[in-house]
Amino acid sequence: MKLPFFLLALTTIAASAATRPYGLVIHGGAGVIERAALSPEREAEYRARLADALNAGYAVLESGGTSLDAVTAAINIMEDSPLFNAGKGAVFNADGICELDASIMDGRTQAAGAVAGVHHIKNPINLARDVMLKSAHVMMVGDGAEKFARSLGYEMMPNEYFQTDWRRQQLKKAQEKDGKERTAAQPGDYFTRTLRWGTVGCVALDKTGNLAAGTSTGGMTNKKFGRVGDAPIIGAGTYASNATCAVSATGWGEFFIRVGVARDIAAQMEYRGTPLRAAVAASLAKVARLGGDGGVIALDAQGNVAMEFNTPGMYRAAKLSGQPAVIAIYGDEAKP
Amino acid sequence: MKLPFFLLALTTIAASAATRPYGLVIHGGAGVIERAALSPEREAEYRARLADALNAGYAVLESGGTSLDAVTAAINIMEDSPLFNAGKGAVFNADGICELDASIMDGRTQAAGAVAGVHHIKNPINLARDVMLKSAHVMMVGDGAEKFARSLGYEMMPNEYFQTDWRRQQLKKAQEKDGKERTAAQPGDYFTRTLRWGTVGCVALDKTGNLAAGTSTGGMTNKKFGRVGDAPIIGAGTYASNATCAVSATGWGEFFIRVGVARDIAAQMEYRGTPLRAAVAASLAKVARLGGDGGVIALDAQGNVAMEFNTPGMYRAAKLSGQPAVIAIYGDEAKP
Numbered sequence: 001m002k003l004p005f006f007l008l009a010l011t012t013i014a015a016s017a018a019t020r021p022y023g024l025v026i027h028g029g030a031g032v033i034e035r036a037a038l039s040p041e042r043e044a045e046y047r048a049r050l051a052d053a054l055n056a057g058y059a060v061l062e063s064g065g066t067s068l069d070a071v072t073a074a075i076n077i078m079e080d081s082p083l084f085n086a087g088k089g090a091v092f093n094a095d096g097i098c099e100l101d102a103s104i105m106d107g108r109t110q111a112a113g114a115v116a117g118v119h120h121i122k123n124p125i126n127l128a129r130d131v132m133l134k135s136a137h138v139m140m141v142g143d144g145a146e147k148f149a150r151s152l153g154y155e156m157m158p159n160e161y162f163q164t165d166w167r168r169q170q171l172k173k174a175q176e177k178d179g180k181e182r183t184a185a186q187p188g189d190y191f192t193r194t195l196r197w198g199t200v201g202c203v204a205l206d207k208t209g210n211l212a213a214g215t216s217t218g219g220m221t222n223k224k225f226g227r228v229g230d231a232p233i234i235g236a237g238t239y240a241s242n243a244t245c246a247v248s249a250t251g252w253g254e255f256f257i258r259v260g261v262a263r264d265i266a267a268q269m270e271y272r273g274t275p276l277r278a279a280v281a282a283s284l285a286k287v288a289r290l291g292g293d294g295g296v297i298a299l300d301a302q303g304n305v306a307m308e309f310n311t312p313g314m315y316r317a318a319k320l321s322g323q324p325a326v327i328a329i330y331g332d333e334a335k336p
Numbered sequence: 337m338k339l340p341f342f343l344l345a346l347t348t349i350a351a352s353a354a355t356r357p358y359g360l361v362i363h364g365g366a367g368v369i370e371r372a373a374l375s376p377e378r379e380a381e382y383r384a385r386l387a388d389a390l391n392a393g394y395a396v397l398e399s400g401g402t403s404l405d406a407v408t409a410a411i412n413i414m415e416d417s418p419l420f421n422a423g424k425g426a427v428f429n430a431d432g433i434c435e436l437d438a439s440i441m442d443g444r445t446q447a448a449g450a451v452a453g454v455h456h457i458k459n460p461i462n463l464a465r466d467v468m469l470k471s472a473h474v475m476m477v478g479d480g481a482e483k484f485a486r487s488l489g490y491e492m493m494p495n496e497y498f499q500t501d502w503r504r505q506q507l508k509k510a511q512e513k514d515g516k517e518r519t520a521a522q523p524g525d526y527f528t529r530t531l532r533w534g535t536v537g538c539v540a541l542d543k544t545g546n547l548a549a550g551t552s553t554g555g556m557t558n559k560k561f562g563r564v565g566d567a568p569i570i571g572a573g574t575y576a577s578n579a580t581c582a583v584s585a586t587g588w589g590e591f592f593i594r595v596g597v598a599r600d601i602a603a604q605m606e607y608r609g610t611p612l613r614a615a616v617a618a619s620l621a622k623v624a625r626l627g628g629d630g631g632v633i634a635l636d637a638q639g640n641v642a643m644e645f646n647t648p649g650m651y652r653a654a655k656l657s658g659q660p661a662v663i664a665i666y667g668d669e670a671k672p
Contacts, residue, residue: 105594110594110595110626111594112593112594116477116564117477117478117480135561136590137559137561137563137564137590138589138590138593138594139563139564139565139569139593140561140562140563140564141452141453141477141478141562141564142453142477142478142479142562143478143562144453144560144561144562144563145561145562147560147561147562148560148561148562223473224480224483224484225471225473225476225480225481225483225484226476226477226478226479226480226481226483226484227473227475227476227480228452228473228475228476228477229475233475233569233570233571234569234572234593234594234596235569235571235572235593235596235599236570236571239596253474254472254473254474257448257474257475257570257571258441258446258447258448258474258570259446260570260571260575260596260599263571263596263599263600263603264599264603267599267600267603267604267606267607268603268607270603270607271603271604271606271607271608271610272607272608274607290446
């Protein structure tokens with residue numbers, strides 16, 4: 001039987017839509033995460049919260065929502081959880097307060113938004129998204145970013161909302177060790193490395209084939225002088241383009257900025273056709289050669305997933321259509 | 337005659353050092369710069385100041401100084417001149433003050449430094465350099481960055497030092513037109529485009545083959561909400577790697593961040609061997625496709641120069657060893 005052309009075309013589109021993968025990958029930070037240091041109860045909490053974030057994002061995609069909405073939904077859950085270094089539960093800066101950064105990028109339009117150094121925004125990823133969608137700018141910092149938030153009717157949270165006791169303890173320890181690490185050339189010891197834990201991020205691919213990426217963080221414990229890491233830097237911590245991939249990074253931000261990790265991964269795909277996972281590995285190797293460490297999640301338009309890190313562990317999870325969900329923490333678990 | 341091997345080797349090294357090119361390229365901003373709008377006196381001032389900056393940087397290189405020192409020397413002269421939108425003579429933000437950003441990168445080590453939103457630093461490029469060399473961080477913003485400067489003994493300038501009457505007039509005009517331009521998707525009219533003029537930058541190659549890049553700016557007139565453009569973003573406004581090239585960009589910063597222009601140019605060279613000028617043209621074409629405009633200067637380790645822009649003009653100059661200096665403003669002049 002020969003179908004009329006328009007029916008044939010419809011059939012092809014329907015088949016392609018039916019088989020087109022969608023899904024998301026999330027991370028809750030890379031670092032020195034080892035079984036010995038994590039109690040079974042605490043580990044179960046992390047896995048539960050990662051599952052919540054994954055399911056929230058996946059539900060958006062399954063019901064036909066956009067990758068941008070999925071990224072926001074998943075990150076909001078991790079921002080609201082005290083377990084992760086983003087939103088509530090963020091690390092303390094040297095002045096004893098939580099100071100938050102976030103960025104987001106739309107792979108379809110390459111529109112992007114970022115905020116850095118905000119103190120009163122419950123969900124910084126939402127403000128980054130509003131910078132992208134409701135201003136002519138890409139990046140806003142400090143009081144100015146919060147002034148913009150107020151103009152949009154955001155509730156201003158007291159900084160105490162973000163503060164938790166265990167992060168305050170981390171600050172205390174960090175300040176006792178302060179001054180030991182002077183330059184970017186010094187790799188830092190085991191303890192100072194752990195100060196950089198816990199950024200959260202999400203990359204998503206929706207049913208229409210659009211990619212998006214987002215990252216949210218409190219930065220590093222005891223950070224001084226208005227330090228900004230890679231999380232709010234488009235091209236370093238976050239990048240998305242439908243032509244290549246969506247990337248969110250976590251780790252020692254200074255090195256991720258110097259390599260331009262997120263943009264570097266996309267560039268390898270764009271300019272020499274490197275497959276996603278190999279591109280991620282090559283960029284992380286560059287970070288390592290400079291003396292840094294961390295992890296990356298990435299997703300391309302074909303549904304290929306990367307969850308790579310050169311630290312002992314990374315809180316991570318992935319759910320792609322038609323495949324079982326994966327939730328993992330340690331280095332010896334699956335990197336799906 | 338057969339030379340002993342060690343003498344032969346020495347001869348080769350000497351010849352290579354003698355023929356190895358060195359030099360620098362500078363820009364003073366791209367935009368709607370047309371003969372009809374620039375008086376002969378004003379034009380002569382611009383050319384004289386570009387020559388001063390070029391000569392200061394070249395003198396550093398000629399005497400065997402580093403590309404980093406040349407970049408700093410050239411940019412300092414433009415920061416100190418009221419003609420350019422950097423340091424003294426920076427544009428006003430919406431609050432009626434000058435708010436400065438800068439970044440610098442060392443191609444040899446890929447170390448980088450950046451500051452954003454400072455109000456009292458005479459030469460922001462120097463502070464960016466100190467962030468790179470004297471802290472464990474890459475980027476510092478706002479009051480924190482100035483606190484770091486004070487800890488290093490920087491003199492704090494009153495903001496009035498930076499303020500000039502003609503920039504105040506530009507703010508007034510911009511505020512009269514305010515609210516006409518709401519989203520990044522709108523390209524803006526002739527006037528709003530001119531608000532983005534005048535960032536300064538320099539790329540340099542020294543006698544030992546090391547590249548460096550730096551960029552310094554007051555951002556855009558009437559900017560609000562702590563807006564940060566591409567100038568202090570490593571990978572967007574500034575990038576340097578000895579393996580590829582040094583880049584400084586100027587223009588509509590939001591688009592340069594979204595494309596990751598400086599990193600994108602280096603990535604084309606790194607991953608598909610694109611020659612410098614073609615890589616610059618391809619990245620600027622991406623900016624144009626998204627609706628943005630601006631210019632780029634770049635230099636590779638072989639001494640190839642790019643000075644490209646898709647605006648009517650760009651203040652620019654170049655001096656490579658063994659070649660005549662070039663100083664140009666309009667689009668119909670040489671792009672050496």
